[in-house]
Amino acid sequence: xxxxxxxxxxxxxxxxxxxxxxxxxxxxxxxxxxxxxxxxxxxxxxxxxxxxxxxxxxxxxxxxxxxxxxxxxxxxxxxxxxxxxxxxxxxxxxxxxxxxxxxxxxxxxxxxxxxxxxxxxxxxxxxxxxxxxxxxxx
Numbered sequence: 001x002x003x004x005x006x007x008x009x010x011x012x013x014x015x016x017x018x019x020x021x022x023x024x025x026x027x028x029x030x031x032x033x034x035x036x037x038x039x040x041x042x043x044x045x046x047x048x049x050x051x052x053x054x055x056x057x058x059x060x061x062x063x064x065x066x067x068x069x070x071x072x073x074x075x076x077x078x079x080x081x082x083x084x085x086x087x088x089x090x091x092x093x094x095x096x097x098x099x100x101x102x103x104x105x106x107x108x109x110x111x112x113x114x115x116x117x118x119x120x121x122x123x124x125x126x127x128x129x130x131x132x133x134x135x136x137x138x
Contacts, residue, residue: 026050029134031118032057033064033099036128038118044135051108052118056099063100064120064130068093068109075117075131083123090117111136 027046031054032039054066070091071078079086093116096105113136120130 028053031055031066033066033120033130035059035062036125036130038066038120038130038132040118040132040134043132044137045111047111047113047136047138049108050111050136051106052096053104053106054096054099055104056101058101061101063098063122064125065095065097065099065122066105066107067095067119067121068107068111068134069117069119070114071117072115073117075119075133078117078119078126078131080126083127085119085121085126087121113138 026048028051029045030041031052032041033054033056035058052066052068056062056064058064067085067087069078069085069087070093079089093111094107094109096107099105116134116136118132118134119126
């Protein structure tokens with residue numbers, strides 16, 4: 001569905017009362033999880049409701065997860081213990097767990113302006129490069 005058709009569909013659903021206006025995301029970020037990287041389109045957002053549409057595009061049967069952490073640390077320098085980022089040291093905004101290869105899940109969050117790090121925190125995946133920075137502007 002192209003953006004215009006999607007917009008028309010959502011507006012029609014809101015007008016008919018099928019979808020409350022408050023549940024519609026202001027922005028959608030398309031997230032592609034490959035074997036060793038996280039790609040975003042677009043790579044930034046404005047403050048407010050942000051929906052991450054997360055697709056596991058890895059080869060084989062690799063399972064991923066997608067975690068949104070609020071931090072000013074560089075995405076490549078998070079603390080790791082036994083192959084996992086120590087999530088408890090950060091403000092975790094939300095996550096998508098158990099994302100099978102080829103599947104897509106959505107995560108909607110209300111994000112304030114600031115810096116975030118997006119990671120896959122399956123054992124060893126962060127260390128293989130599955131992390132990226134994400135900036136939310138005013």
